Amino acid sequence: MLPQSNQSASKRPDSGFRWSRIATIATREFRQTVFTKGFIFGAVLFPLVMFAVIGVMPFLMSSSPVPVSGTLVVADEDGSVARAMQKLFDQYKTGNNANSAQAIQDAFAAGQAGDVSSLQSLVDLPRSIDVIVRRVALDTDLAAVREEVQRGELLALIEIPASLLGANPSTVTDIVLLVPTTSPAKTTALFSRVSREATVIARVERTGMDLAQARALVREPKADTARLTKEGAQAKEHTEMRFLIPAGFMMLMWIATFTSANQLLTTTIEEKSSKVIEVLLSAVSPLELLSGKIVGQSLVSLLMLSTYGAAGIAGLAFMTMLDILPLSTLVLFLVWFLLAYFMVASIMAAVGSAVSDLREAQSLVQLPMIIMIIPLLLWMPITENPTGWPATIASFIPLAGPFVMVLRTTAAVEPISTWQIAIALIVNAGTTIALVWIASRIFRVGVLMQGKPPTPRELLRWARTR
Amino acid sequence: MSQVSSSSLPEPAVHLRGVNKRFGATAAVVNLDLCVPRGALVGLLGPNGAGKSTAIRMIMSLIRQDSGELRVLGGDALDMKDRIGYLPEERGVYRRMRVGEFLMYLGRLKGLPRQGLANCVERWLERIELPGVFRSRCQELSKGMQQKVQFIGAVLHEPDLIVLDEPFSGLDPLNARVLISVVQELHREGRTIFLSTHQMSQAEQLCQQVILINRGEKILDSTIREVTQRFSPWAIEVEPLASLPATHDVLAAIDGVESTHASDDGHSLTLNIDSTHDLQVVMNRAVALVPCRRIEITRVSLDDVFVRLVTEHGGHARQPARGAA
Numbered sequence: 001m002l003p004q005s006n007q008s009a010s011k012r013p014d015s016g017f018r019w020s021r022i023a024t025i026a027t028r029e030f031r032q033t034v035f036t037k038g039f040i041f042g043a044v045l046f047p048l049v050m051f052a053v054i055g056v057m058p059f060l061m062s063s064s065p066v067p068v069s070g071t072l073v074v075a076d077e078d079g080s081v082a083r084a085m086q087k088l089f090d091q092y093k094t095g096n097n098a099n100s101a102q103a104i105q106d107a108f109a110a111g112q113a114g115d116v117s118s119l120q121s122l123v124d125l126p127r128s129i130d131v132i133v134r135r136v137a138l139d140t141d142l143a144a145v146r147e148e149v150q151r152g153e154l155l156a157l158i159e160i161p162a163s164l165l166g167a168n169p170s171t172v173t174d175i176v177l178l179v180p181t182t183s184p185a186k187t188t189a190l191f192s193r194v195s196r197e198a199t200v201i202a203r204v205e206r207t208g209m210d211l212a213q214a215r216a217l218v219r220e221p222k223a224d225t226a227r228l229t230k231e232g233a234q235a236k237e238h239t240e241m242r243f244l245i246p247a248g249f250m251m252l253m254w255i256a257t258f259t260s261a262n263q264l265l266t267t268t269i270e271e272k273s274s275k276v277i278e279v280l281l282s283a284v285s286p287l288e289l290l291s292g293k294i295v296g297q298s299l300v301s302l303l304m305l306s307t308y309g310a311a312g313i314a315g316l317a318f319m320t321m322l323d324i325l326p327l328s329t330l331v332l333f334l335v336w337f338l339l340a341y342f343m344v345a346s347i348m349a350a351v352g353s354a355v356s357d358l359r360e361a362q363s364l365v366q367l368p369m370i371i372m373i374i375p376l377l378l379w380m381p382i383t384e385n386p387t388g389w390p391a392t393i394a395s396f397i398p399l400a401g402p403f404v405m406v407l408r409t410t411a412a413v414e415p416i417s418t419w420q421i422a423i424a425l426i427v428n429a430g431t432t433i434a435l436v437w438i439a440s441r442i443f444r445v446g447v448l449m450q451g452k453p454p455t456p457r458e459l460l461r462w463a464r465t466r
Numbered sequence: 467m468s469q470v471s472s473s474s475l476p477e478p479a480v481h482l483r484g485v486n487k488r489f490g491a492t493a494a495v496v497n498l499d500l501c502v503p504r505g506a507l508v509g510l511l512g513p514n515g516a517g518k519s520t521a522i523r524m525i526m527s528l529i530r531q532d533s534g535e536l537r538v539l540g541g542d543a544l545d546m547k548d549r550i551g552y553l554p555e556e557r558g559v560y561r562r563m564r565v566g567e568f569l570m571y572l573g574r575l576k577g578l579p580r581q582g583l584a585n586c587v588e589r590w591l592e593r594i595e596l597p598g599v600f601r602s603r604c605q606e607l608s609k610g611m612q613q614k615v616q617f618i619g620a621v622l623h624e625p626d627l628i629v630l631d632e633p634f635s636g637l638d639p640l641n642a643r644v645l646i647s648v649v650q651e652l653h654r655e656g657r658t659i660f661l662s663t664h665q666m667s668q669a670e671q672l673c674q675q676v677i678l679i680n681r682g683e684k685i686l687d688s689t690i691r692e693v694t695q696r697f698s699p700w701a702i703e704v705e706p707l708a709s710l711p712a713t714h715d716v717l718a719a720i721d722g723v724e725s726t727h728a729s730d731d732g733h734s735l736t737l738n739i740d741s742t743h744d745l746q747v748v749m750n751r752a753v754a755l756v757p758c759r760r761i762e763i764t765r766v767s768l769d770d771v772f773v774r775l776v777t778e779h780g781g782h783a784r785q786p787a788r789g790a791a
Contacts, residue, residue, distance in 0.1 A: 003589035275558030
């Protein structure tokens with residue numbers, strides 16, 4: 001007696017194209033791709049960990065004291081630098097900057113923090129500092145002092161050449177800072193920074209000027225930029241973000257699209273080379289198989305987009321900059337992403353069905369890849385002028401269009417003209433439909449073909465085959 | 467697809483008329499007429515490269531014929547996928563997938579409900595003598611075991627028509643015997659089975675009807691009985707109790723014996739009889755003259771018929787062509 005299923009074939013209705021088959025194939029594609037260690041780590045855990053690290057970084061920094069305690073020797077012309085250094089160390093010690101992490105947060109919230117590097121230098125400041133500065137004359141024999149540094153008995157030996165303190169300080173001479181090999185990098189950076197700052201203080205004092213006044217005079221004021229829209233409203237300008245966000249969105253779209261499309265290429269080649277394709281095609285039509293694979297990988301792609309996108313949006317929220325990403329931009333991004341994905345996926349599936357290994361596929365995907373590199377090459381000019389003619393024309397280039405439109409949409413302060421969005425949508429949606437159709441024709445013929453890889457002309461002939 | 471007219475009911479499970487298929491300059495199938503009645507067990511025979519797999523792929527609608535008419539279960543195979551089971555010649559599984567998961571996936575694609583599917587797969591694995599591999603990965607199985615798994619994939623959904631392309635090749639005799647018994651059982655259940663093979667003994671053992679093709683053309687389409695009758699030589703094989711040299715002259719002198727041929731081992735003698743004489747009479751005379759351990763009318767083997775027909779048809783060598791796998 002042979003095993004029986006719950007429903008024999010003759011009781012099932014005859015069927016042509018069936019959505020349940022597509023759902024079954026899509027589910028398998030999704031599960032086989034997503035439930036792997038590589039994907040879970042690369043697409044889910046990595047962005048989550050990255051975001052978690054960014055989120056807890058300030059707390060980690062504030063809770064990691066690096067104590068600095070001991071004596072350092074400063075050799076200078078008249079002791080002015082040594083005195084200034086001792087004063088700076090005492091200031092840190094007695095409180096003005098005792099809680100550096102708090103100082104950073106305060107400065108950041110008030111918009112007073114300088115550039116990123118100076119912010120970083122503040123972050124690096126140790127919290128517990130107890131340093132005694134011992135001054136020696138420049139002409140002293142420093143051999144004994146060097147030995148003490150070597151043995152770690154001194155924190156450092158700092159030589160300030162006299163030429164650095166004259167009325168016209170040398171621009172070619174440097175401070176000499178010698179530290180023991182065991183000196184932590186943060187401590188060394190602290191000594192470097194304090195010695196440089198003390199040198200400047202000594203110079204200013206020699207001129208008889210007030211230090212605070214001198215600092216105020218040379219400090220460059222910040223430019224608080226805003227864009228005036230045609231309607232007269234002011235839009236807050238985030239200069240760095242205006243370049244970073246479009247690039248971020250485009251790269252996110254690239255990574256999500258190409259990771260899944262590449263997976264589609266690989267699995268199709270694998271199914272073909274392992275001969276399982278013939279078993280599948282005895283159960284489903286080529287169009288059902290292709291549709292299921294594309295839909296399954298699109299879900300993978302959307303999952304990647306969600307994890308990385310959520311991490312990015314959370315980052316913006318953390319920086320209170322969510323206002324630069326209106327909901328309409330996110331909706332449009334999703335539309336452009338889907339168009340880009342279906343275009344690239346169709347190409348990869350068609351190529352995968354036509355070849356026997358990845359090497360053969362490379363030559364066939366070269367041309368579309370070149371077109372899709374256009375947005376990467378035009379990233380800066382498009383971001384700089386998202387409504388200019390190069391950006392406008394690039395939006396209408398099939399394949400490149402969705403990526404360019406994402407750049408433009410996220411870079412533009414004012415909305416892109418509706419007619420430009422409409423034309424770009426029509427061109428790229430039309431291209432997507434055409435590519436999916438052509439891919440289904442090529443796929444149908446290609447998956448059962450063996451032998452040398454087809455030429456582009458042969459692929460076109462397959463597409464026309466009845 | 468064009469209609470194939472049929473005067474008898476029910477319509478055959480597979481019906482091809484004047485089907486042609488070329489791959490470049492090579493004619494893979496030439497003007498092929500073929501009819502597999504419902505409930506029959508039919509073998510498609512032929513040497514390597516004869517066009518068997520191409521014919522089967524056309525029946526499965528995996529590739530389209532260039533011309534001719536083709537109907538499967540009364541319609542287009544594309545619309546009947548859930549009612550057809552197919553074991554392709556080139557075996558393929560998802561190597562990293564688990565056996566049970568793979569078979570359930572195929573079952574789902576064939577329209578089986580999720581409920582009870584795992585149990586059904588387990589029972590099939592036991593029936594085919596592969597218990598305990600449900601959770602094994604396909605790549606952990608031997609080739610023969612993978613082939614049996616794929617066989618389950620072809621029959622799991624209880625199809626009306628089962629198409630098997632070289633189902634026993636690569637299997638050891640024990641596993642081949644298991645599959646043969648399952649095929650016979652499926653046939654007894656009333657399912658139509660169409661299988662290709664170049665192992666004549668298995669075709670002889672299993673099939674009611676055989677179709678022989680060579681160079682893409684059909685050169686034989688008969689029941690096994692008809693083949694036996696049509697190609698049986700007019701001969702009697704005798705194994706005397708005494709030594710052959712001592713009895714040879716007596717047997718050769720029987721009226722109607724045209725010529726004799728001793729077997730390689732020297733134990734038996736084949737008597738070729740003049741077709742105007744009655745075999746039974748000659749046989750009775752031989753038994754009367756020489757005490758025999760064995761005497762029988764020589765039976766033709768399908769193997770002999772195969773070799774003879776293919777040779778008459780110009781051998782089986784053909785230029786390879788790029789085309790469907």
